[in-house]
Amino acid sequence: MGGVTETLLLVLVVVTALAFDFTNGFHDTGNAMATSIATRALRPRTAVLLSAVLNMAGAFLSLAVAATIAKGLVDAGAISLEVVFAGLVGGIVWNLVTWLFGLPSSSSHALVGGVVGSVLAAAGTEGVLWTGVVAKVLVPALLAPVVAIGVAATGTYLVARLTRGIDDKVTGRAFRWGQVGSASLVSLAHGTNDAQKSMGIILLALITAGAVPADSSVPFWVIFSCAFFMALGTYLGGWRIIRTLGKGLVEIDSRQGMAAETSSAAVILLSSYFGFSLSTTHVATGSIMGSGVGMPGATVRWGVAGRMLSAWALTLPAAGIVGAACYGIQHGVGGLLGTLLVLALLVGAATAIWVASRRRPVNHTNVNEQWDERHDGGLRRSVTAPDAAAPDVTTADAAGTDAPSEDEIHARRANALAYTTDRPSDEEQR
Amino acid sequence: MNEYIEWGALGQVVGAGLVVGAGIPALFALALRLLAGTTAPPQERHDASTGPAEVPGPVVIARPPLWRLVGALLCFAVVIGAVASGIVFLAAGGHS
Numbered sequence: 001m002g003g004v005t006e007t008l009l010l011v012l013v014v015v016t017a018l019a020f021d022f023t024n025g026f027h028d029t030g031n032a033m034a035t036s037i038a039t040r041a042l043r044p045r046t047a048v049l050l051s052a053v054l055n056m057a058g059a060f061l062s063l064a065v066a067a068t069i070a071k072g073l074v075d076a077g078a079i080s081l082e083v084v085f086a087g088l089v090g091g092i093v094w095n096l097v098t099w100l101f102g103l104p105s106s107s108s109h110a111l112v113g114g115v116v117g118s119v120l121a122a123a124g125t126e127g128v129l130w131t132g133v134v135a136k137v138l139v140p141a142l143l144a145p146v147v148a149i150g151v152a153a154t155g156t157y158l159v160a161r162l163t164r165g166i167d168d169k170v171t172g173r174a175f176r177w178g179q180v181g182s183a184s185l186v187s188l189a190h191g192t193n194d195a196q197k198s199m200g201i202i203l204l205a206l207i208t209a210g211a212v213p214a215d216s217s218v219p220f221w222v223i224f225s226c227a228f229f230m231a232l233g234t235y236l237g238g239w240r241i242i243r244t245l246g247k248g249l250v251e252i253d254s255r256q257g258m259a260a261e262t263s264s265a266a267v268i269l270l271s272s273y274f275g276f277s278l279s280t281t282h283v284a285t286g287s288i289m290g291s292g293v294g295m296p297g298a299t300v301r302w303g304v305a306g307r308m309l310s311a312w313a314l315t316l317p318a319a320g321i322v323g324a325a326c327y328g329i330q331h332g333v334g335g336l337l338g339t340l341l342v343l344a345l346l347v348g349a350a351t352a353i354w355v356a357s358r359r360r361p362v363n364h365t366n367v368n369e370q371w372d373e374r375h376d377g378g379l380r381r382s383v384t385a386p387d388a389a390a391p392d393v394t395t396a397d398a399a400g401t402d403a404p405s406e407d408e409i410h411a412r413r414a415n416a417l418a419y420t421t422d423r424p425s426d427e428e429q430r
Numbered sequence: 431m432n433e434y435i436e437w438g439a440l441g442q443v444v445g446a447g448l449v450v451g452a453g454i455p456a457l458f459a460l461a462l463r464l465l466a467g468t469t470a471p472p473q474e475r476h477d478a479s480t481g482p483a484e485v486p487g488p489v490v491i492a493r494p495p496l497w498r499l500v501g502a503l504l505c506f507a508v509v510i511g512a513v514a515s516g517i518v519f520l521a522a523g524g525h526s
Contacts, residue, residue, distance in 0.1 A: 131434070134434050135434045135435070139434050139435055143435075147447060150444070150447075150448070151444075151451035151452055154448060154451075154452035155451055155453075155455040156455070159458070159459040162456060162459035162460050162462075162463050163459045163463060166462060166463060170462070171459075174462050182513075185513060185516050185517070188517065188520055189520055192520045259452075262451060262455045263451040266446075266454065269516050269519055269520070270442075270450065270451075271443045275436075275439055276436060276439035
């Protein structure tokens, strides 16, 4: 009987880890692709497809999996399958809640929060290594956006200075390609880093349950399923978050998009190179804000940024509370029944959030609509039946609801830079 | 505070981040600036995917002098080299 329970628990942990992997892809599409979608460098569905393919490729590219979860954050001895399960549920629930509100927040912080919460419930405060939590989670979360804002603002400012006076039509095309290139690198980096987390969890669960030997490498089915679910999540696209990042924070043009994505890619890769890991989400969001700070004439909607920052601050405690509550229920009810009850609650909560999201759906047809801060970034029209309404929305779009926005942005920026039109001819005479 | 922040690593990330993260877009922009004045937009060959709405920039007179073409090529080469080393880094493990 014990063997059967153990096996079922293992299966549940694997399934939940894959579900977390899915929400991770879903949540983080915007980090790489929001700017490309907003500047129309790529059509929305092309962008998420590209990102999904690169995430999948990234997951296979590097297999240096750390078979540890929350290493240095919780006492390794406090981790059991139940703790991991409750932690995963905490992470998933927080990812879904922030998705509903269109707030980008770090998926890895949600996972860490969930696990820390369930360890607290299981082993008490001694189970958590607080210095590690502060040094590896809280401090980087504060520093990442600052670093990214600085880098992206500098890059954007340089780009704006260097391209001033050149025809937007010429630079726009080149920068859109640069933007797609740098966004692709961000997607690839996300695939190599984040799919590994789920692989690590599943491997750890398999080792704990004795299904594979302790020195086992990651089985192929684990690599494949993690890559697949992450890619699937990415492809389905967290449109609500893409919208916030691409339209809500800053009105972005292709020069800013290119500078922002390059800054994201550089900071993410360099921070892992120097062993000072920063969250992809925090860096990407900071870079987009920085592209608004550095571009003369552009504005950052600090209200949106503030909401985002509070979501980041809440991520750890909120996911932790859910994780702790799940562990409490699991333990209180006891055994497999408790675990199944938590699973049922998770499915119920996920369904409720999904139903709530249908009241004001955001999808590839309306992701680029004008942002109206007075209505909380609300959409002017609600798309009740996305498929049926799609042609309608496209027509409205083509009729110029926000099609000229990039031109307007350019005009405004051009004025802000006060360039004179004879500038290009100066260049030609040389 | 040193217990909580690894200043050395942070400094390296900020320094290298500024050089690479701001330098690459700047080089890209510089290359475009050097090329501005060619008869065709530099990225013409990608036309098909950028959609039909795009009208090419104004057709201008002279080819830029050789040094500008060489300079632009060098800039693009550095940019492409940086992207390539990023991919190699990811493939080689991606996290230390």
